[in-house]
Amino acid sequence: MMSQSVAEAKIYGRRRARVLRAALLTTAGVGLLHVLTACSSNQGRLAYVATGEGVFAFRINSHSGAPTEVLGSPFVAKTSATTATSPAGIAVHTSDRFLYVTNQSDNTISKFTINSLSGALTEVLPRTAAGLGPGPMVLDASGSFLFVGNQVSNDVSVFSVGTNGALSAASTVSVGSAPSSLALPSSGNFLFVAVPNFSAIYVFSVSSGSLNPVNGSPFLLSSGVASVGVDPQGRFLYVPNPSQNTVSGFAIQSAGGLSPIPGSPFSAGTAPVAAGVDPSGSFLYVANFGSTNLSQYTINSSNGAVTPITSSTTGTAGTNPQFLVFDPGGKTLFVGSVGAPSISQLTIKNDGSLSVTSNTIPLSSVPRALALTR
Amino acid sequence: MTNGRVFPIDRKITVLTLILAAFSPAAAAQKFLKLPSVEIFGGYSYLHFQSTTLGFSKQLNMSGAIAGISIPIYAGLGISGDASAHYSGDLEAYYFMAGPQYRLQWRALRLTGHGLFGKGRSRLRNPGTTFNEPSTLARAWAVGGELDVPLRERMWLRPLEADYVTTSAFGSTLHNLRISSGLIFIFGKH
Structure with a gap:
């Protein structure tokens, strides 16, 4: 009788041990999966593109830059x-x-x-x-x-x-006529508004949500205005002149006034329509709608004068570039093209020159604007 | 001394035996096939879902349930099928698959491998403001196996079933991992 109970206890003990081993195996497997999950995440930022069809959404891989369209896009x-x-x-x-x-x-x-x-x-x-x-x-x-x-x-x-x-x-x-673009430096103290019909730049001081024109605003340009691009530090303003194939540069005064930069206007490609200064404030890029390329310059940090980078232009994957957007890290320039609707991604090298990547986002509708998450 | 007629007689007997076997399926079935027992499995299921392919910031870890049936047919061979459902805050995934299995017995443990084919439905739970259909039904297949240990004569524990599940969803091919665990109840001849 005694030996039978001992035998039964051994049997149950062995079963318990087997179950325990199996449970441990399962736990280890699930733990491994969680590790795999952590390694395989894609924390890339999101890119949203406004088009007539809606807002297209893409996840940009943080390592490769490859875009993946978000499920449900366009929204x-x-x-x-x-x-x-x-x-x-x-x-x-x-x-x-x-x-x-x-x-x-x-x-x-x-x-x-x-x-x-x-x-x-x-x-x-x-x-x-x-x-x-x-x-x-x-x-x-x-x-x-x-x-x-x-x-x-x-x-x-x-x-x-x-x-x-x-x-x-x-x-x-x-502002009297249709504003084509707005620009605000990171300090947020001045708002710059391009009004092509008047060939004018309106400048407003910003205070708690109210706008007041600065002395001298609007500033008129004889060479035409397409849009405005301001450097993040709020020192210089650049204005593409599509009719003259140039880009004008202005130093922003402490009260918001604009004074021409020495050497301005600077030569650009055919029909420049957008200008952008990279987040570091070191490089200027201009989208040339007519010649379907980008002009690239280094910025003299003391006076804002720009010098073409050796390879002065870079092509885009799409045709007729219309707008420029920098990723917040300043490593990638996104270019919206309307001729063959697409968003191109160009890598910004250390010397400021651009190189085209294969991570182009083709679109079924003309892109009008782009915004990125941080 | 060997009789020269012995060999031809043996050959005739062999041929006759083969013919009888070939034309006696009932006898063959009785000899080789087991009468079926049915095993019903149910339990928890976890799905590691390759959602980054769909634009998610990370892979999804989804919890859910699984129910399955397997029928041993011949030796270790059998057929099995299962249905599983998995949920996360943003996505649902369902699989309905069936296919062959092969089972090995090692001491008290059973190891089974299987290949399953069927359909998978993926459904976005928070599709946002979109015109697009937030659900797709597409082919699915899986390869995997399971480990079973006995608890009682007709009740076994399946501590681990692991499947590599491939399916199409929203135009992309996804490679997922399914881990399940639960109890097996055996009915019929055992």
Whole structure:
């Protein structure tokens, strides 16, 4: 009897040991999977492209730069069950939690929440009323104010941004004709507005969401204006002159006035339409719509004069480049092309020269603006 | 001394035996096939989902449940099928697959390998504001195996089933890993 109980105890003991071993094996397997998960994540930033079809979303691989379209893209603000609004401008909030899009077909601004895991966008209704024909937009560095250029009502609207991303109208100023682009240095103390019809640059001082024209504004250029590009430190402003195939440079005075940089205007390609200064403030790039390439320059940090880099132009993957956007790290330049709709990615080398990568994003619709998460 | 007629007679007997075997499937079945027992499996299932291919910032770790059936047919050969469902906050994945299995017995343990074919459905739970359909149904296949240990005569524990699951979803091919664990109940002849 005694020996039978001992035998049974041994049997059960062996079974328990087997079960324990199996459980340990399972735990080890799941742990290994979690390690694999950590190694295989793609923490790349998100790129959102405004087009007439909606907002296309891509995850940009942080190592290779390869784009992966986000599931559900394009995301749309709808005017009916099957019709998208006509997105024109786009901006990602500094928190990376919200995305704003100007809707030209219904004169509103859509707020989307960003799903950080999937990259999906969900519109939060109701939309915020803007001026007529809202187009370009820019957020200040703190994410407190959003500036919107209205291309039919010919003014600039300012919205304060709440903690939940909600927009509240703060002020509006007229610029007389359609603003094509807005630029705000990281200090956020001046807003620069390009108005091509007047060949003018409007400069406003910014204070708690109110805009006041600085002395001398608007500044008129005889050579024409396409857009504005400001260096992040707020020292220099560059203006492409499409009719002259040049780019004008200005030093920004402490009160916001503009004075020409020595040697300005500088030679560019055919029909330059966009200018951008890299986040370090060392290099200037100009998109030449007509010659389908980019002019590249080094910036003299003392006076803003620019010198073409040895290989002065670089082609883009698309045709007719329209706008330039830098990744926040300053390593990649994104170029929106409208001829063959696409977003090209170019690597910024240490000397400022550009090299085309194979990570082009082809689009089925013309890109109007691009915004990146941080 | 060997009779020269012996060999031809043996050959005839061999041929006759083969013919009888070939034309006696019922007898062959009785000899080789086991009467089926049915094993029902159910338990927890974990899916490591290759979601970065779909633009996610990281791979998803999804939890869910699995139910399966396997029927031994001949020696270690059998057929098996399963259905599993997995969930995360942003995605759902379902698999319905069946295929052959081969089982080895080692002491009290059973090791089984299988190849499964069927369908997989992937569904985005938070698709955002989009016109696109947030769900796809596409082919799926899996290779894997399981380890079983006995608890009682008709109840076994499956501490580990691991499957490499490949499926198409939203136009991309995904390579996932499924880990399952649960109990097996045996019905019929055992």
